[in-house]
Amino acid sequence: MKKCIGVILWMVLGGQAVAQERRPDLENRFLNPPASVKPYVWWHWMGPNFSKTGITKDLEAMKAMGIGGATIFNLASAVQETHAPTLNNPWPEQTYRSPAYWEAIRHAAAEAKRLGLEIGLHNTAGYSTTGGPWVTEERAMQKLVWSKKTEEGGKILLLNLPKPELPIFQGWGSPKNRATFYKDVAVLAVPVGTGIRVNQVIDLSSKMDANGLLRWEAPAGQWLIYRIGHAPTMANPHPLPDDIIGKSLEVDKMSAEQNRFHWQTVIDPLKEKIGEYLGDSFKHLLIDSYEADFQNWTPAFRAEFFKRKGYDPVPWILCFDTKADKKPFILENEEQTQRFLWDFRDVVNQLFFDNGWGIGKKGAQESKLALQFEPYEGPFDIAEGSALADLPMGEFWTHRGGIDERIAAAARAAGRTVVGAEAFTGRPEVSQYTEDPAFLKPTANEGFAAGVNRLILHHWVHQPFDDKYQPGMGMGWWGTHFGRHQTWADPGKAFISYLSRSQALLQYGEEVGDYLCLESLQGFGDLISKRDFIKQKITVVQGKIKLESGRVYPFLMLPNTPEMPVEVAEKIKNLVAGGATIVGAKPLRSTGLKDYPECDTQVAKIGNEVWGSGKKYGKGNVCATLEEAKRLHGIKPDYVIEKADSAQAVKVIHRTGSEGDVYFVTNLSKRAQQITVSFRISGKQPELWQAENGNIANAPVWNEKDGRTSVQIRLGDYQSAFIVFRKPSSKTDHVTFINVENNVEDWTVLPQREGGPNVLFSKTPLKASLGYASGKTRDVKVSGATEKQLTGPWEVQMKPKLEAPFTLTLADLVDFSQHSDPRVKYFAGTATYLKTIQLEANALRPDKRILLNLGVLNDIVSVKINGKDLGVLWYPPYQTDITQAVKAGGNTLEIAVTNNWANRLIGDEREPADFEWGTDRGEDKGRAMKAYPDWFIKNEVRPSQGRKTFSIWYYYRKDSPLKPAGLVGPVRLELMDTKAI
Structure with missing residues (x-):
């Protein structure tokens, strides 16, 4: 049986060296990522617990780890479902916005400037949304409330x-x-019954006095009388610093006056306290995800609605009095009630932007600050929010996906080339100081595949205390636990480097979108909101649609609905008349009650004019289907997955710019895949750029046909690669396909090494048929690998995070959690395994390669041979090519394995607690420390000497299962015979 295979990219260590001073900008940014393309972090300051010493250490650790910047959040001293703070904090005087607070903010800005980092601030205390202790109930979010009475008429009612x-x-x-x-x-009366007409709603507002006394001469019949008003929703920013819990509210999102007040209250103190750093090291304000629930009124709503829709909404708001079945109170008829609700939602959305988010952006920009915004989960348009933000952001958690692809699509249309994401937020059930880079890799690649190109890590909690208290401060029960006290912070730099190199390429140029979608994202397109479509000056240039951002599209894809606002229909008509192409069904009617029923007549008339003349109108075209529009404009697929074991698990992102085209290809499957991808590129040499180690090499297996280039690669589980087209293709022969007999899966092609040819190798004997560009074929035979298992004894240098180093000798490799010595059983830190290995000169021939396979280990490892650093392996299989580092005779092998905090934390639970327990959320989530103990506050010797760790949230019990730890192996040398191709 023949099987197509490609390249195991994690094994690629060779490459094409280019002098740094001559490297093109794209290549230089990839190999030396600037701060702007590095991951950022959310830097949570927990209640009054902050210190200048801790701020400096945190920022220096961020710099060392490869972080580009941080956003400060001011939260409760502990964050749980209950938002209960930790009591007896050591710095109670350091309240929110106290002199000590502003001094700390200033210190952070100064230190960030010194280190070349960017910082910013969430606009409100807590992580949602816009508000603070300066917001009173009158300034807060408002909602409609009402009481009602049923009365018999035909008399004067008092x-x-x-x-x-x-x-x-x-x-x-x-x-x-x-x-x-x-x-x-308002006070409104309606006759009791069915089929209520709007003109039957009587406004009695003038007949009620300030004390609620109504005097009305009621006509005969039964009447339902409503007293309708507005009151604050009482939504509050959360989780608030301890001193302002219960003293803060969310600002009215639809009031320009109140939003100006809020943003001025946020920004003015920054100007006063750190003015010289604004726009320098202090560069942004953030609006995190919307968790303020709904708002449906503001004092000026009635006037704003009338200005936008041309009719009074007050009689219609009776439809909010839902029946027992939750259906709205019907006025006129079902259709007209739904039209009013459409208008109402539309005005709410407009006010959120015009009087809310837009004012925030204006205030930030006037202060030389960018606005970062997660524009989802609220009563407002995601696409419009993504276009508004300077840095539009999504969000994804470790236990699931969650990036809304509309964010990146709308960002592209708006000309935003960088799209952020709150990355790796972890629930307590899955983030228990057990997270490591291998665990995070799948969700990182999923985020990249959704169009995100700046990960903002959640979280890096500020560590204000002495370094002897580790893992230290946490964000209550939430993860992921990045930060300077993480066990793998140092070897984890390799993972951060992977993210940085990936983002260097994913931020290059612009992401490709083949067409523009209106309101509803469909297929491989960009997205524009209805309001932006109406407001923007959109032109037609040589038959293509050009937005104000400069993005150009061959056609516009309409939403799949027969309703369309008049303003949208009129603009579409003008664009098509000017030469644009549109795709979609003819609109039949309008959406709301504005100018009803004339609005329906207008839309239908435009529909008949534009769609009624066949496939042409004016200079433009009208297409019924997406496929028809693609054929009309000659659009071929940007990429095609030609071969894959699971094609639906292969995702591709395309960036284009002045230096060429970059494709990100990722395998989102738990199994390795042989993949062939065809690209809409011709005449260029495909290169493989590997973000894990910075390798750049020509793709060894590819061919070009009919204006497209196909590339074969092999990707491991949740592995990614970049395929870059930037150079003209050479005229020399290159392998265009590889077929393998005997169903062999574990072989690969390695690019050239030291200027030599590509080589083919396998762990098992195989026969391969190679095809070349010239049409020639050639069979090659490759012998299998010879394995040599490395057995004990092993000298192991143990360096715990919180105890004195020690050395032990292991007769055989063992999972630390199974060891009898408590120092080993509950170990958290780095264990370095030392061994001398002997190699014969015959193993070092040019046609040989030697792989080191470490087998099973937990959780991350760095390898040295003869003092040469071979880098960090941060996900399985833990295997690396050591050919260039070894010599004939004795070779010193060092394997440094770092595990996580879990076993040490579990071991500590076998010791007496020297603090009082607080909230217990069960064995799957853990329990809080109620208060900082007095011995901690006074810096005294801790009573429970067996406890080594200190934190504010404890995920484990004494009988919690231990986690696998250390190097388990087996460790093998694999001597590979290779064949030049």
């Missing part, structure tokens, strides 16, 4: 209308205070 019950916020945040502020909107 009624006391009670105030509606006022809200208690039911979302995240604490405490659950009931609103006290209330203001009337």
